[in-house]
Amino acid sequence: MGWDIGIELLTVLMFGSLAVLLLAGLPLSFVTGGLACIFLFVFGDAAMLNMLPSRIFPLMTDYQLSAIPLFIFMASVLERAGVIERMFDVIYRCLGGLKGGLATAAILASTVLAAMCGVIGATEVTMGLIALPAMLKRNYDVRLASGAILGGGTLGILIPPSILAILFAVVAQQSVGELFLGAVIPGLLLSSLYIAYVTVRCYLNPSLGPALDPSERITTREKLVLLRGMAAPITLVALVLGVIFTGIATPVEAAGIGTFGALIVAGTQRKLSWEALQSAAVTTVKVSAMVLWIVFGATMFVGFYVVNGGQQFVSDMIIGTGLGPYGILLVMMMILVMLGMFLDWVGILLLAVPIFLPIVKSLSFDGMLGLPGVDPADVALWFAVVYMVNMQMSFLSPPFGYALFYLKSVAPPQVTMGQIYASSLPFLLLQAVGLFICVLFPQITIWLPRLVYG
Numbered sequence: 288m289g290w291d292i293g294i295e296l297l298t299v300l301m302f303g304s305l306a307v308l309l310l311a312g313l314p315l316s317f318v319t320g321g322l323a324c325i326f327l328f329v330f331g332d333a334a335m336l337n338m339l340p341s342r343i344f345p346l347m348t349d350y351q352l353s354a355i356p357l358f359i360f361m362a363s364v365l366e367r368a369g370v371i372e373r374m375f376d377v378i379y380r381c382l383g384g385l386k387g388g389l390a391t392a393a394i395l396a397s398t399v400l401a402a403m404c405g406v407i408g409a410t411e412v413t414m415g416l417i418a419l420p421a422m423l424k425r426n427y428d429v430r431l432a433s434g435a436i437l438g439g440g441t442l443g444i445l446i447p448p449s450i451l452a453i454l455f456a457v458v459a460q461q462s463v464g465e466l467f468l469g470a471v472i473p474g475l476l477l478s479s480l481y482i483a484y485v486t487v488r489c490y491l492n493p494s495l496g497p498a499l500d501p502s503e504r505i506t507t508r509e510k511l512v513l514l515r516g517m518a519a520p521i522t523l524v525a526l527v528l529g530v531i532f533t534g535i536a537t538p539v540e541a542a543g544i545g546t547f548g549a550l551i552v553a554g555t556q557r558k559l560s561w562e563a564l565q566s567a568a569v570t571t572v573k574v575s576a577m578v579l580w581i582v583f584g585a586t587m588f589v590g591f592y593v594v595n596g597g598q599q600f601v602s603d604m605i606i607g608t609g610l611g612p613y614g615i616l617l618v619m620m621m622i623l624v625m626l627g628m629f630l631d632w633v634g635i636l637l638l639a640v641p642i643f644l645p646i647v648k649s650l651s652f653d654g655m656l657g658l659p660g661v662d663p664a665d666v667a668l669w670f671a672v673v674y675m676v677n678m679q680m681s682f683l684s685p686p687f688g689y690a691l692f693y694l695k696s697v698a699p700p701q702v703t704m705g706q707i708y709a710s711s712l713p714f715l716l717l718q719a720v721g722l723f724i725c726v727l728f729p730q731i732t733i734w735l736p737r738l739v740y741g
Contacts, residue, residue: 294597297326297597298600301588301591304322305319309629315630315634316580319585319634320587324339327339327591351453351537352454354448354538354539354541355575355578355579356572356575357539357543357546358450359570359571361403361527361545361546361549363568363570364546364567365520365549365552366567367553367558367563368552368558368559368563369558371400374396375418377514378395379396379418381514382395384498385498386489386497387431387485387488387496388496388498389496390422390427390496391482391485393435394481394482396418396439397410398442400443401445401446401449401474402448402524410439411436411690411693412693414436415436415696415698416697418432418435419436419694419698423699423701425497426494428495428496430710431488431710432496432710433698433706433710433711434711438481438718441679441683442679444675444678445470445473445676446471447467447474447528447531448538448542448545449467449470450578452470452671452675454578454582455674455675458636458640458641461668462740464532464736464739465740466668466671467531468739468740470672470675471735472731472732473676473721473731476724477676477679484713519555520552523545523548523552524545530544534739534740581631581637582633585633585634589641589642601642602645605618606646612653613652619647620673622639623678623681624677625684626681627680627681627688628681628685628688632681632689636678640674644667647670648666652669659729659730661729665737669729673726673732677722679718684711684715685708685711688711691707691711694707
């Protein structure tokens with residue numbers, strides 16, 4: 288029989304020990320899983336021990352999770368086929384005559400890349416290796432160049448096929464297809480905000496992002512030839528998303544189609560080899576294993592906390608602030624940004640969503656400033672997309688936002704961490720603007736899923 292303990296003290300012990308061990312540098316997957324086992328043994332009972340297999344086995348057999356390794360493998364194959372480098376080359380040559388054209392090209396390439404892989408780390412690292420040196424070579428402002436890559440790279444968490452959307456749907460028992468559709472317009476909105484910011488700044492101060500030298504520019508005919516070379520990968524992405532959005536295939540089936548298509552694209556580019564396949568497979572195994580180990584550990588950790596009344600405790604504490612529904616939502620968003628300074632997105636999802644989602648579902652969002660609100664039947668979908676937009680902010684939040692360190696790991700030596708921190712702030716503000724727009728105008732997230740699924 289375990290020791291009796293109040294939920295207040297249990298909250299301090301569980302999350303205090305979690306913070307201490309994470310600050311000590313231990314991996315999140317083993318910290319959450321290990322702490323769950325310790326607290327189950329010390330404070331639980333025999334019946335609670337059954338929670339371990341009962342929470343893990345359903346995840347191990349969840350059909351939707353099989354889309355994660357398939358999409359990661361698809362992205363890895365396309366990367367090794369040289370599609371990403373060629374895509375940036377095509378876009379920047381087409382836009383190079385514009386002021387800030389290379390930064391705009393980096394954002395557009397990141398947007399397309401986000402639709403290919405759904406993983407932020409891959410986008411940040413790839414664009415940091417390709418686009419940042421190209422911009423610095425052409426005398427772009429370091430902060431503008433770094434910020435464009437940081438902002439564009441975070442779109443991978445939002446634009447389908449987002450791995451975050453798949454995991455959110457599994458945890459919240461929602462439709463993956465609806466989440467994919469709900470994230471399309473917010474993702475394009477944020478991409479447009481980034482491009483508008485870069486363009487306006489460069490036209491006001493051309494020295495921040497000078498246009499390409501006339502000798503580097505190409506004719507309209509040459510642009511069409513370059514675009515023709517990108518037809519295969521763009522068609523593949525359109526096919527994968529199209530079969531999902533039209534309901535022809537489930538996300539898992541679409542991931543299978545995308546993986547097969549990526550192999551064909553790599554073959555047509557003459558980049559399909561055993562070495563490339565082996566490298567892509569190893570990358571897929573590493574990323575998938577990392578995600579799933581965190582899922583298992585965090586699920587047990589949160590499960591024990593919820594079973595002991597943690598969800599009710601947090602709900603009472605948040606609702607007890609006396610704030611209205613939108614005030615409570617603001618508090619949640621601020622908590623998510625702070626968590627993003629220290630945890631990765633998988634850990635935040637597994638720790639926060641099981642507690643926050645029931646609270647949100649119990650509230651009525653009747654609209655702000657006289658604008659239409661959210662129908663109770665759509666609250667879960669709306670919150671899911673708002674949550675994903677918010678997660679982008681957590682990746683750019685200094686001092687420990689993950690995207691900042693992804694970029695620093697591949698940036699040229701002359702780019703300092705201080706410059707990367709400074710470059711993230713304007714794009715962090717743009718993400719906050721995008722988040723506010725999604726909260727103020729909920730139809731941005733709801734309209735497309737309801738149009739397709741009814």
